[in-house]
Amino acid sequence: MQVKETRNEGLKRGYQFTLPAAELAETVDAKLKEAQPEVEMKGFRKGKVPMAMLKKQFGQRIMGDAMQEAIDSALRKHLEDSGDRPAAQPKVEMENGEGWKEGDDVVVNVSYESLPPIPEVDLTQLKLERLSVPADDAAIDEALENLAKSAQNFEDRRKGSKAKDGDQVIIDFKGFVDDEPFEGGSAEDYPLVLGSNSFIPGFEEQLVGAKADDEIKVEVKFPEEYGAKHLAGKDAVFECTVKAVKAPKPAEIDDELAKKFGAEDLDGLKKQIADRLEQEYAGAARAVMKRALLDQLDEQVKFDLPESLVDAEASQIAHQLWHEEHPEEQGHDHGQIEPTEEHRKLAERRVRLGLLLAEIGQKAEVQVNDQEMTQAVLQAARQYPGQERAFFEFVQQNQAAQQQLRAPIFEDKVVDHIAEQAKVEEKQVSKEELEKAVEALDEL
The missing domain is CATH 3.30.70.1050 (Trigger factor ribosome-binding domain)
Structure with missing residues (x-):
């Protein structure tokens, strides 16, 4: 040859x-x-x-x-x-x-x-901050109050009281379109919380101010994108009978509430909340540190990029963002979506960092083990209830699907490896400061 x-x-x-x-x-x-x-x-x-x-x-x-x-x-x-x-x-x-x-x-x-040669990076020269937020009493109390609200009961208001936003009304109703009742448009003794937006737009607002024994005609219009095609965009009238008006009553914050949420007593529930909050704070702080780490690498390391990889990534970004802006479009018969210069800049950053992290991970012999992959598959399978077995078989037979699950695990492990080499300063901040830092990630 x-x-x-x-x-x-x-x-x-x-x-x-x-x-x-x-x-x-x-x-x-x-x-x-x-x-x-x-x-x-x-x-x-x-x-x-x-x-x-x-x-x-x-x-x-x-x-x-x-x-x-x-x-x-x-x-x-x-x-x-x-x-x-x-x-x-x-x-x-x-x-x-x-x-x-x-x-x-x-x-x-x-x-x-050809993939470019990747320059060596002195990871020990990277400077990072690891933010930490203690789960203080105020945050725990706020979480307890939210739990109490979620476990709330409703008690009858005084006879003749008008329903307020947040109240529960017990109603019988019957719906009509073009003066004809329609299937699924009626119920008896239905408990509806006003302001919950569980009914079509405009329905609940017309029951605010109602009293027990009131007969009310609620006039609404079904949304154009309503699930039942024969009702979408149609005007409807619901004849409602208000049978009771009930006020919300949060559950007491005590040992009984704790037992409802799987704790032995209130102190045990507080500990559970504190642990969960600190995990949430740690996850958010890690995201902030990871962005800072990637920003430093992107600024310090430059090399030529394969045009084919940048073009493919830019097209994928443009396609994804277009669908986020047009959620009503579920299919892909929307014609060619041309990437903008902004899409290409983001694609260049992603390709550069992807190649750099892959090189660092390879040299450090970072591996994704079977247990980590199994956990990732199990987590992904939860998105397909009732079809878990089919999903497992699909992943087993599809190298691209396996790589899609493996890539973020590998990236996170490489990031952890880099952070171990870098100079990391621990910094305690307030919950509000951490939230601002997380919000700033979306602005970049």
Whole structure:
């Protein structure tokens, strides 16, 4: 196999591989000779089929296999000798494919972008802050009050009291569209909390001020995007009878409340809350430190980037952001979405940091173990209730899905490795200061 360089510009590489016809013929003959003892053909004993007949019967298929093997072998050897690491699957095209005939040399053009050399980074020179927030009494008390509200009961208001926002009204109702009742539009003794937005827009507001025994006609319009197509956008009238008006009464903050949430007593519940809060604060603080770490790496380390990776990442960013701005569009038949300059800048940052973290992780021998992968699969499977087994099988058979789950775990472990080498200053801050730091992440 002869190899000639045809392009060497930046990270772009091009080579022409030539497989002489004589070498190809020798390979085909060798493969036929190796297979001959096992071949059976009508009119011949096993292993006695003449080579000429074998070549006529199997020559074309074996020649194709021989071509592919020779090209694959030559490409592997070239990459080993050159040290190039293609950013994506190399493009392989047979130059004389359509006009090629047996006896001609096989000429193949190979092109790819090579991954760039990644500069060394002195991780010990990075300076980071690790924020910490204690779970103080005020935060614990606030969490307790929220739990008490979530466990609240409702008690009858004084006879003749008007319903307020936050009250519960017990109602019978019957809905009509075009003066006809519709399926699912009626109920009896329904407990509705005003202001909960559990009914269609405009319904609950018309019951504010109602009293027990009131008969009220609620006039509303179903949203255009309503789930039931036959009701979407239609005007409706609900005939309602208010049977009771109840005021919310938060649960008492005591041992009984604690037992409702799985604790032995109130002190145990407070400890649970403190532990949960500190975990939440630690997670938020880690996100802030990770962003600072990535910002420093992005500022300090510069190298050429493969255009193919940047283009693919920019397109993915543009596509994702377009769908976030158009949540009503569930499909992908929306035409081409052109990335902006801002998308490309973000793509360059992501590609640069991705390559850098991969290099640091490889040199540090960072690995994602089986237990970590299993935990990631279990967590992802929760998004598909009732289809967990199918999801497991899909991940087992799909390398891309496995890589999608493995990548964030690997990145976090590399970030932890870098943080261990860096100069990290512990800094205690208030909950409000931590919240501001987290909000600032979305502004960058």
